[in-house]
Amino acid sequence: MIAELSAFRQDALREIGNIGLGGAVTALSEMTGVNFRLEVPEVLELTTAQLRLVCPSEECLMAGTIARVEGDWQGEAAFLFPWHSAQVLWQVLTGSSPSDLSELNELYESALREVANIMLGSFLTALSQLTGFELHMEPPAFAADMSAALMSSLMVEAMYGQRELLTIETRFCVPERQFEGFFFYLPETGSLQKLFEVLNI
């Protein structure tokens, strides 16, 4: 699927990731007082091979959210955090963090949902300024589980909802705290074409 996209279009998708997430990461920095560094987004085929990019082992614990995006560029947007990174976020946001899954509660879940809300909100704002698209999102849903189970569930949802098996993946990190987070956008089939038309490329 990616082979079908010209280098120029792939660049355009990366740029969208960059512009969209740039604002989102700034919003997160303002929210937490921590400086997040944004890395260059990658346009990737959505496969389990990506797990290795996200997590050292397929069974390592991760926390994340998924939210459906409606409007002119429909798809699913997900944030995934390795457990240690989620703990860093929780510590900053709530002043405490669960040491393991058994200590996870509604407070922590809603804190991560809020992070996703703010970041995705600003991603969509940037995207709609760029394209004129009207976009809105549903409230993010939370999960914490094995990385492979989270990724495969995302992939299967994308397949079932007739999404492109392509993702704009962006990593943001705080090296001195060993924090890293990942953003995935899974656009719906046909919506890529729409985007290229609007951007005139």
Next chain:
Amino acid sequence: MLQVIKAEVLLAGMGEIKVARGMGVLGCIGLGSCVGTLLYDPMTGIGALAHVMLPEPHGEEAIDLPGKYATTAVPNLLKELGTPQYAWTRLKAILIGGAELFQNRQRTLQIGSRNVEQLHSLLDTLRIPIVFEDTGGRYGRSFELDIATGQLTMRMVGGVTSTYELARSLGMLAKAG
């Protein structure tokens, strides 16, 4: 020098089918909404495992992986086992997975439970009994089944492990005795 020979572990990735004949270990890692679907023939000692992702294909979608859909996985598992059709009822099935990891979604596709329902209905029609099932819930699972001993090990996140001895329910003891 004495060496411990560890049984080969055949892991079925998403949409794949793996077969073990008489010995070896079959397993899946990180099942979320996917369902590990295993059929075992106690007469031949052959086990076949599919990592089922979706209940059925959409329209005219190409079937790139035999184990991807419940509706394609079951016939392909039967083909791999090579059990004659009149004897399908002696087969035993194991289902693991089919969870919904993300909770409180406004609109959920409920793929996990739809996968499980589809597999139930297919196996019911073929009269293949499900001898072990751990499906649903909101957590992911990994598992391994030793095809020679019937020992099933299931892992959940955070290192929670359960072990089940399924030799009897898989009909292995009957064969030995």
